[in-house]
Amino acid sequence: MTIVGRQDEGEERDLVIREARSEEIPGVARLMCGAHPWTYFGYGEAECAARLRNPRLTLYVAEQDGTVVAFAQINPQGSFGGVWIELICVDEARRGRGVGTALIGYVTETRYPHANIYLTVSAVNPRAQALYERLGFVQVGEITDYNFAGVSEYLMRLSRGPRREQYRTHL
Numbered sequence: 734m735t736i737v738g739r740q741d742e743g744e745e746r747d748l749v750i751r752e753a754r755s756e757e758i759p760g761v762a763r764l765m766c767g768a769h770p771w772t773y774f775g776y777g778e779a780e781c782a783a784r785l786r787n788p789r790l791t792l793y794v795a796e797q798d799g800t801v802v803a804f805a806q807i808n809p810q811g812s813f814g815g816v817w818i819e820l821i822c823v824d825e826a827r828r829g830r831g832v833g834t835a836l837i838g839y840v841t842e843t844r845y846p847h848a849n850i851y852l853t854v855s856a857v858n859p860r861a862q863a864l865y866e867r868l869g870f871v872q873v874g875e876i877t878d879y880n881f882a883g884v885s886e887y888l889m890r891l892s893r894g895p896r897r898e899q900y901r902t903h904l
């Protein structure tokens with residue numbers, strides 16, 4: 734199925750969220766390496782493309798009027814028995830209009846409604862952290878000196894209850 738998610742409200746009408754096709758990865762890599770915090774961390778296009786091609790992870794894109802405007806890369810079997818949002822990014826020109834919220838909602842409510850969802854966010858990215866908190870994520874840890882000395886990464890969790898309960902209800 735190609736069209737798996739839609740947002741029909743506000744300015745961001747006709748947003749289609751679906752799995753990425755492999756030929757779209759170069760374009761998605763350009764989107765990623767041009768965005769903060771990856772510019773801050775010095776990622777090049779090839780390094781972004783290599784991360785996006787990881788076969789253990791699932792890449793979703795949000796498309797509007799035939800153009801990919803955002804992506805999220807998900808690890809369905811991350812640490813602590815949870816789903817991990819590895820990467821998320823919205824085209825700079827489309828930010829602040831609900832695309833990121835729709836993409837996160839698609840992952841957390843449509844694709845993985847039962848799971849605990851984790852992500853990390855850099856201390857240099859307080860606005861993204863504020864968004865995650867608004868969507869119900871709670872900071873549960875701090876990893877100091879993660880990418881660079883002196884720069885922490887915060888571990889955040891959207892909890893659906895204890896792990897045992899998740900396993901029981903999805904046997």
Ligand SMILES: CC(C)(COP(=O)(O)OP(=O)(O)OC[C@H]1O[C@@H](n2cnc3c(N)ncnc32)[C@H](O)[C@@H]1OP(=O)(O)O)[C@@H](O)C(=O)NCCC(=O)NCCS
Pocket residue numbers: 768769770821822823824827828829830831832833834835853854855858860861862863864
């Ligand atoms: C973080 C991000 C995915 C949010 O997507 P979005 O479509 O702008 O988010 P929404 O429109 O649904 O919500 C807006 C909220 O996102 C957050 N946000 C974070 N960075 C933002 C940015 N550069 N521009 C606008 N909103 C941003 C803010 O909390 C904002 O709310 P505010 O206007 O009250 O501050 C997007 O800004 C982005 O791609 N940033 C660059 C890459 C990045 O930081 N990814 C996260 C790495 S952990």
